[in-house]
Amino acid sequence: xxxxxxxxxxxxxxxxxxxxxxxxxxxxxxxxxxxxxxxxxxxxxxxxxxxxxxxxxxxxxxxxxxxxxxxxxxxxxxxxxxxxxxxxxxxxxxxxxxxxxxxxxxx
Numbered sequence: 001x002x003x004x005x006x007x008x009x010x011x012x013x014x015x016x017x018x019x020x021x022x023x024x025x026x027x028x029x030x031x032x033x034x035x036x037x038x039x040x041x042x043x044x045x046x047x048x049x050x051x052x053x054x055x056x057x058x059x060x061x062x063x064x065x066x067x068x069x070x071x072x073x074x075x076x077x078x079x080x081x082x083x084x085x086x087x088x089x090x091x092x093x094x095x096x097x098x099x100x101x102x103x104x105x106x107x
Contacts, residue, residue, distance in 0.1 A: 050093055053096065059098065060100075077093045079093050081096070
């Protein structure tokens with residue numbers, strides 16, 4: 001009788017280890033689809049926008065300053081942004097983002 005109980009407990013122990021592994025894989029898959037993958041997609045969109053910058057594009061800098069692209073220096077990887085009349089600042093191209101206020105919002 002005790003041999004049957006011990007065998008049943010051993011079978012349950014090895015099954016719970018396998019279910020724990022399956023649970024960990026499932027949690028990682030959920031994290032991948034809901035957190036990591038959307039972030040990678042957003043990062044690709046930002047990089048595409050930065051590579052396609054043209055003069056006259058309305059942008060927001062990483063510091064939150066809104067302005068218009070005045071010129072782009074590909075050699076130095078910088079962008080001159082006009083933020084007010086006769087005020088132009090030079091920022092790194094990687095710190096320039098799309099101005100969501102100037103783009104039409106979808107409903």
